[in-house]
Amino acid sequence: MTSPPGLLRRIRRGDLIAAGVIFVLGxxxxxxxxxxxxxxxxxxWVRFIPFGLTCLGVVVRRASPGLCLALGTVGFGTEIAIGVTFATICVYTDNLYAYARYGPRRGVRVLTPAVVVGVLGLGGLVLLEGGGTTGVLxxxxxxxxxxxxxxxxxxxVRQAHDRALLERERAEQMARLADVRRREAVLRERTVMARELHDTVANYLSAIALQSTALQARRDLDSDAVRTSIAAIRASSVDGLAELRRIIGILRAGDEGEELAAYRIDQIPELAERMRAVGLKVDFRTEGEPRDLPGEVELTAYRxxxxxxxxxxxxxxxxxxxxEYTPGTLVVTVVNALGGNEEAVPGAGSGLVGMTERVRLLGGKVHAGPDGDRWAVRAEIPTGVTEHD
Known part of the structure; x- marks a missing residue:
């Protein structure tokens, strides 16, 4: 049971004022x-007691709906015995409303049949006192x-209020869901941009770093070799800067119809040639019958x-x-010998992560790791296209 101090703290000022006004008028x-x-x-003066009880019920109508109903019922039952007043009847209707509106749901389910039984019982009393059918009805x-x-x-009113609360909660949930989706979309876009920028720029910067490191370490190079290395460094710088400007231009323009990168398999020989120019021995070959593939498959293979x-x-x-072109799958394999590079450039491993993400987004799988004295990368990319297609 609620303690009196706790009950007093929950009493609404509006209910207290309303009860006072009603008591004066009644x-x-x-x-x-x-x-x-x-x-x-x-x-x-005795007739003010039951009326006062119903008015006290108004005071606690929201603070304690059960006490409100109890006070009102005692007052109304007393008046049935000593003589009913119009004021008490009116206030008791509010006691009943307050319990149905603010009381416990289980109690409300019990209240309705109890009142029905009480109404029928009063009708029976009228019948026993000699009231006719018209009087009883x-x-x-x-x-x-x-x-x-x-x-x-x-x-x-309670059901309408509950529906309004449910709709508001649903609206808040939808707003939170929309915010989560917006954040996820932003995160996906940032991940795509980070992956594209890394894949585009890292290749050129790695070549520049290795060539410049070699120039610093080698003192025995003749002028022709130095000029060749400097020209390769300049070419890598210009190509990387141009690619970076292209990506930034696409991002600023916000053109959804243009992809950040659209490399294809037939551009891999150019990539291999650029790697040979900076000192990496590269052998590239294709196996199987080449065929048209979706753009995202060719871009992933290139990356x-x-x-x-x-x-x-x-x-x-x-x-x-x-x-290797196989039915329904494009297999990309790259194998290289380990070691032999005294001017190794440190890396954070984000390139391998980005490469794996690309392949898995298309439903493929990647294996990368040492294979004896070599490092092997094998990616199987579903194409959705067979040789017959």
Whole structure:
């Protein structure tokens, strides 16, 4: 049971003021004799007690709906015995409404049949006192309006309020879901941009870093070799800068119809030639009958070869790249010897992660790791296209 201090803290100021106003107005009606005098000799002040109980129920209508109903029922039951006043009836309807609106749901389910039984019981008393059929029906109709309609109204208002709360919660959930999806979309875009920038720029920067390191370490190079290396460094710088500008231009323009990169398998020989120019021995070959493939498949195959050759340039030597056309699958293999690169460039491993993500997004699989004294990368990319297609 709620302690009195806790109950007092929960009482609403509006309910307290409303109860005070109702008590003053109802007292005027009682003072003017607006009531049924079942007991003529009863002192007038006694009739204020049941009315006061129902008004106290108004005070705690939201703080304690159960206490509100109990006070109102005691007051209303007392008035049935001593003489009913119009003011008490009106206030008791609010006691019933308040319990149906704010009380526990289990109690509300019990209240309705209990009131129905009470109405029928009062109708039976009227019948026993000699009231005719018309009197009984009139009594039942009045009691139904006075006692049942407030409960029905409270239940309807409560259900409407619950539906409104449910809709608001649903709207908040949809807003949170939209925010999560927006964040996921932003994260996906950032991941795509990071992967493209790495794949595009890392190849050129790795070549520049290795060539510049070799120039610093080698003191015995003649002028022709130095000029050749500087020209290769400049070419890598210009090509990398141009590619970077192209990507930035696409991002600024926001053209959804243009991809960040659109490399194809037939551009891999150019990639191999560029790697040979910076000192990596590369052998590239294709197996099977070449056929038209979806753009994302060709781009992924290109990126796998590019990242693998870049890693071979930084950490190994003598690479062999192969593209094998098989029914429904494109197999990309890159193998390179380990070691032999004294000017190795450190890496963070993000290239291998990005390469794996690309292949898995298309439903493929990647294996990368040492194979004896070599490093082997094998990617199987589903194409959705067979030789007959």
């Amino acid at each position: 007292s005027l009606f009682i003072g003017l004799g607006v009531f049924e005098p079942y007991m003529v000799d009863l002192p007038l 009139t009594t039942l109709a009045i009691l139904a309006v006075v006692l049942l309609s407030p409960i029905a109204t409270g239940i309807i 796998v070869v590019q990242e693998s050759l870049t890693n071979a340039l930084k950490h190994g030597r003598d690479a062999v790249a192969a593209i």
